[in-house]
Amino acid sequence: MERERFEQLLADHLSGEISASDRNELMRYVESDAEAHAEMAAYEQQEELLTRYYKLKAERAVNTGPEWLADVQPAARPPVRPLLRWAAVAALLAIGALSISVHKLYRNQVPTGTAALAKVAQTSGNAFVLSGNKAEPLTAGTPVRQSQKIKTPRDGYFALALNDGNVIEARGGTQFTLEDLPDRLTVVLDGGQVWAHLKNKPLEKKFVVQTGRVRATATGTVYGVEDGLGGTIVAVAEGTVQVERDGQQFSLSAGQAWDSRTNAATTLAPSSIEWSHMQENLASLVAPAKPEAAEALTTMQAVAENTNTTETAPAQIGDLLDLLPLNTTIYLDMRDLSGLIGQFNTSTYAMLAREDALKRWWGSIHGTELTDSITTQTHLREIMAVARQLNGQVVVGVLSPDFVLLGDCRDRRDEAARLLGNALMEISGGKFEEVQRLHERAMVADGILIVSSNAMLARGVVAAISGGAPTGFAASDFNKKVREAVGSNPRLVAAANIAPWMNNWMRDASLARRLDFSGLSGLDHLIIAPGFAGKGMNQAARLGFAGERHGVVNWLAEPAPMRAFNFFSADVHLFASAVIRSPRTMFFDWLQYLMAEKAEVDQAAAREFFESHAALFDAVGSEVAAAIDNPILPLPNIKVALELARPADFSRELDLLVDDWIARNAERGRLAEREQTEYQGFTIQTLHVDGWYLEPSWAVVDDYVVAGPGVEFVKNSIDVWQSGGSIGKNQRLLNLLPAGASNVSLLVYQDVAKAIPVLLTTKLAAGMSAEQKSMIPDLSFMERFRAAGIAYATARKDAIDFYFNTPTGIDFNLGMAAPLVANWLVPRMSVSERFEAYAQASVALEDFAKAALAFQAKNGKLPGSIDELVSGGFIASAPADPFGAGGSLKLVPGPASGSIILYSVGPDGVDDQGVLVADPTSGRSEGDVSIVLPTLDGGPPKVRTEQPAGATASTQ
Amino acid sequence: MNRTKDDLELAREGDREAFWRLVSPHRGLIFATALGMLKDPEAAEDLLHETLLTAARSIGTLRDLPCLPGWLHTMTRNLALDSIRRQQRGRRAMAAAARQTQVIPVGEWVEKEAWLTTMEQAIGELPEPFRVILALKYINEYSYEQISRALGITLGAVRSRLFEARKLLKSKTEALAQAREAKDHGTRTV
Secondary structure: OOHHHHHHHHHHHHOOOOOHHHHHHHHHHHHHOHHHHHHHHHHHHHHHHHHHHHHHHHOOHHHOOOHHHOOOOOOOOOOOOHHHHHHHHHHHHHHOOOOOOOOHHHOOOOOOOOOEEEEEEEEEOOOEEEEOOEEEEOOOOOEEEOOOEEEOOOOOEEEEEEOOOOEEEEOOOOEEEEEEEOOEEEEEEEEEEEEEEOOOOOOOOEEEEEOOOEEEEEOOOEEEEEEEOOEEEEEEEEOEEEEEEOOEEEEEEOOEEEEOOOOEEEEOOOOOOOOOOOHHHHHHHOOOOOHHHHHHHHHHHHHHHOOOOOOOOOOOOOOHHHHOOOOOOEEEEEOOHHHHHHHHHOOHHHHHHOOHHHHHHHHHOOHHHHHHHHHHHOOHHHHHHHHOOOOOOEEEEEEOOEEEEEEEOHHHHHHHHHHHHHHHHHHOOOOHHHHHHHHOOEEEEOOEEEEEOOHHHHHHHHHHHHOOOOOOHHHOHHHHHHHHHHOOOOOEEEEEEOHHHHHHHOOOHHHHHHHHHHOHHHEEEEEEEOOOOOOOOOEEEEEEEOOOOOHHHHOEOOOEEOOHHHHOEOOOOEEEEEEEOOHHHHHHHHHHHHHOOOOHHHHHHHHHHHHHOHHHHHOEEEEEEEEEOOOOOOOOOEEEEEEEOOHHHHHHHHHHHHHHHHHHHHHOOOOEEEEEEEEOOEEEEEEEEOOOOOOOEEEEEOOEEEEEOOHHHHHHHHHHHHHOOEHHHOHHHHHHOOOOOOEEOEEEEEOHHHHHHHHHHHHHHHHOOHHHHHOOOOOOOHHHHOOOEEEEEEEOOOEEEEEEEOOOOOHHHHHHHHHHHHHHHHHHHHHHHHHHHHHHHHHHHHHHHHHHHHHHHHHOOOOOOHHHHHHOOOOOOOOEOOOOOOOEOEEEEOOOOOOEEEEEOOOOOOOOOOOOEOOOOOOOOOOEEEEEEOOOOOOOOOOOOOOOOOOOOOOO | OHHHHHHHHHHHOOOHHHHHHHHHHHHHHHHHHHHHHHOOHHHHHHHHHHHHHHHHHHHHHOOOHHHHHHHHHHHHHHHHHHHHHHHHHHHHHHHHHHHHHOOOOHHHHHHOOHHHHHHHHHHHHOOHHHHHHHHHHHHHOOOHHHHHHHHOOOHHHHHHHHHHHHHHHHHHHHHHHHHHHHHHHHHHHO
């Protein structure tokens, strides 16, 4: 018996998974071989010890009971990703407003009982009653009891029939409580509008509508009260109403309305009463016979809709930045929110979102349901309703980990407050305590929306507003730097004060070393804004440093004319060029950093190497450029151009370096050689290295060395340079570059999006199934949105300014993403295809094996060829091999006498006689897919697989 | 089928007994994985508890019941790796002191059988995949098929990995036994 077979049988024997026949075979063998017998005995003894050992170890642990799980509760399954949930809460807080209740001051009287005070007579929308922490829907007939809080959503309505037969109506967005007191029945109005129809029967008690400021008392009349943060309005349609405010009392009669802000009664104008479901009743009241009543109602509505036109916030708060805490490290300042939203709505991003083809595709993959679900779960509609009330400056400040948002809604303060109340109620699921908790961090104060992650911060802002004491952030050193860059009144600015963070990070010695080398340790601030871009560019950013730049960020030199354009063809997908300071210093800095923690002897060797080739670095100039053509091709089509200060010296030194390298490799047994090719009067050098996929090639042309991954790439660069048709002549790029802007420190140009149709129609679609193809959106419309984009930078001693120009908005971003997505997708699609073929081969082989076993059952031996199976009628013809390019599965004799191997040639198409086993998960293509008969354990035939090294457990 | 599906739903809703019915059969898997990675039975027991607590809290994220063994195995691995990282951080600082203060109680030493010491040391020296598969086999008495499902590897790989583990263990225990004999012999003759 061969060693391998013995070990297989022994393994199964020790594991208790050996078949009877195999056991007999093993026993016969060990009886005949003393050495094998001893070995098996040793393993069996070990087996016993192993069992005892693990039993000892596991005894206690696995007998643990569930008692200690008593207090553990599972977290709810997240319906949306945590990030979305966080974003939703943040957005809610960020846009919210206040206003659930300002009435606590009048909650000091004892109610008289818990019997039903009224029943719901009519309702629409989702009116509900808050009972404890739960919200229960109101339907017709629902009793309303003492102290229950009743609320209507914005579009809702309901009417309550009081026990005495009178009626109270509530408009949408209203919240109130009924309180039955010994001497009066009171509607405690938290906000919104109610109408009392008190003339059906004589009242047993006085009827009062009370707001935080005003008490309106009536008997036998019809009147309405509207309450909001802006003030209270009382309008009387019939009878008289006593109004009490701050100890003052006065009487209103039919046709009059009173406004708490002006403290004056006005005459009403006729109008319809659109909100009331009791319109007919009220219409009769406002008929021509009583024009004054209609006038009262109209005025009431008109005043309600324009509540704050006469009030303004304290004059001291001119700039909301002055309400941010002084230690704010990041802020976003938007001075024209509605303008910015309008600009976005007309941008190509918004146009793209409206594209029919994209919508169809989104619908086809059930994206609409996802969007709706997210909108509902994040309460986006309610949040956006509040956001639409912000029509002035909006500021967000971050004091990690907290933030505070301030929004100017002075023109629409009441509506904003009311809508925020709705939003808070919706997001808290009707839990009143939760609303109140949120309310501490989301409110409207003097027409300024305040939202914060921290109640203390929110209170600080309120104190600053009410005390007229700005924090002075607008005049802070940090903000001054920002204003110097972007001007005094920018539309949009994001800024970060990085110095405090950097001071913290620099306390970590190992991090400090890296930050120092990179030069980021000197980073002081970051500003992103369109305002200071200029030169026709539409976005800009500044990295500001404290003092002069150093380290890697100092490698970027001040602006200089770029000429490397000339070596790259006009249709490149991506081009980048930079002006570097001193190549020698740069290389030396890098080497020092790498070797800093190495042994002294290694450092000395590195220095010696550097010094011996210092002449090479000295010969290099200051411009370095690279370009990529068609980034989705398997071969990286990258070309590089490096400016040379002394071309002849560079050629000589590089030749020496390469020859030295070749000699060192030869000593280690790796073959490498340098080849010269003459082309158009230039010498192209190519390095051939045994085992290398690419062949680095380069040539000195003019004052540059141009290089690529093969000789053809260098030839192409020479052709472009000689023809003059380079990217420097590309009108698309020139249109984007402002005059004189080629005099910069860094330039990036891209037109990558043009690769997308190619990618879809050739690279990806070719290997896809029909189903996979059907999932690809029709992106032909992309052509209309496609455009090139550029970015450039100018470096100064203490700052680097970046400028971006994206004429149609999407391309710069999308174009950058496309090759990444493509490269991510392509190998996965290939793997998927291979798996599919592998699965097909496995199924075909199993059928094949069944036929062979049927043959064995009939003939007492396995078939010797496929022909025997066909002629015996076990299969109709030789089964096709999914990997075999038209060929069939194969049958060959197996390793043991009488055994056979059935196999497919596998993904590589190479016939390995079924011996080398393919592994579909390894990413490699070599090996066959095979089945050996008879099977080792006598069980059903199984496709052999090879387990890849490092395989890990599957996860859900 | 219905019962187990119900248990998952109940567990998601916070039913402790239902959760226990689900995970109880897999305690051995968790312990074996933990022991394989941490080597220390007490630490493995702690990790078993930690894993079950974590699983109880996050049972809502479990998609489907067939995923449960793999889910628990992965969770155990991740928690074990965290534990190892924590230990390593502390260990660096404490290494010198530990060497000075490591004392084995005499009584325990005497009582401990030689084979157990040898086995413990030899298993501790095995690569992690071997320790895990041995623990699965001998603690849980898992079949090839069950190990294959728990670890997500093929049956062939289970068979060969198990046998390789036994082989390596055998050579290590033999080497340790020889070393001990040599040491004992040296002690006597000096």
